[in-house]
Amino acid sequence: MTNPLRVMLDRSARFRALLHKEMLTTLKDRTSRMILVGPLILYVILFGYVATFNLDYAPYALLDMSKTRQSAELIRAVDQSAVFDRVMTLQNTAQIAPAIDSGKALVVMVIGQDYAENLAEGKPAQVQVIIDGRNSTTAQLAAGYLSIIAGNVSGAGTVFESIRYLYNPNNLTQWFILPALIMMLSMLQIMVLSALSVAREREMGTFEQLLVTPFTTGELLASKAVVPILIGIFQGTLIFLISVFWFEVPLMGSILKIYAVMAVFVLAVVGLGLAISAYSKTMQQGLLIAFVTLVPMVLLSGLFTPVDNMPAWVQAITWADPLRFALLSVRRIYLADASWLHIAQTMIPTAAVAAVTLPFAYHYFKKRL
Secondary structure, X not given: OOOHHHHHHHHHHHHHHHHHHHHHHHHOOHHHHHHHHHHHHHHHHHHHHOOOOOOOOEEEEEEEXXXXXXXXXXXXXXXXXXXXXXXXXXXXXXXXXXXXXOOOOOEEEEEOOOHHHHHHOOOOOOEEEEEOHHHHHHHHXXXXXXXXXXXXXXXXXXXXXXXXXXXXXXXXXHHHHHHHHHHHHHHHHHHHHHHHHHHHHHHHOOHHXXXXXXXXXXXXXXXXXXHHHHHHHHHHHHHXXXXXXXXXXXXXXXXXXXXXXXXXXXXXXXXXXXXXXXXXXXXXXXXXHHHHHHHHHHHOOOOOOOHHHOOHHHHHHHOOOHHHHHHHHHHHHHHHOOOHHHHHHHOHHHHHHHXXXXXXXXXHHHHHO
């Protein structure tokens, strides 16, 4: 009669040997180890310093056709702001187009001749703002700032006495971007490693050798999943440390909650990657399918643009994107200390993706054996 404990110990020893083989395959040379760490640090630093929606500098040109005390007050308020820098003072409307075309001015503020009269009569005193559409996002931010300054000076319309940002007092882009990178950048590596794992065995000629070993299909597939998961968690931890200690993004929630979200997320991603790998006949095909999958996942995740602003049919597709809900959860943990219940409810679609992709990968992997 077979001892169940002995069988379990034998399986455990076999699986450890299989994991050791997978770790050596992934980390056997120095270049592979550097690729897992070096580019990751570079991406985090670039995103932290370069990818920003904050407007710190906006060159503008001025055309004052009113030349009154009231227009001078408005101009003074704009010039004294920390954002705007007047680079040109225009004399007529013919100079507007060259100011924009040359790239010297991001926006042109035109104060009409009847500006002071309309203010005195209590009418809306309109100020025309001409935007460089070639840089529309930044120019629209600048136009919005000008609108607030003009409203405060003229007293016309609604004047914001103060604006308060909850969870992000200074409205810093880094507080919005860096927590999301914990999931997004680790996803890239997990997807690529898992998508190449089975295809690499086929190209190296070792896939047939695995078939004659005593390993079960589940053990083989689990070994292919564990290494990308461990590497993804390591990379997520590295990004987390950089965001907290380098960029000083405060963590309002629990580290345990972040790792819980990461665990569910990496299971969904590795399931998708293994399904791609089991389907692909070559490494090139697996890599191509992985990148074709990754780009829509990032675009539909809400990393840079809100999902609510997308068309309704696109929003429906995003429910199949595990990155969307992982980003939503980690941002709420990071900045607002979301509760366990709230996180669990948010991560249900991601868990559903994992529940579908992992069995699918197992089925397709077994079918290919």
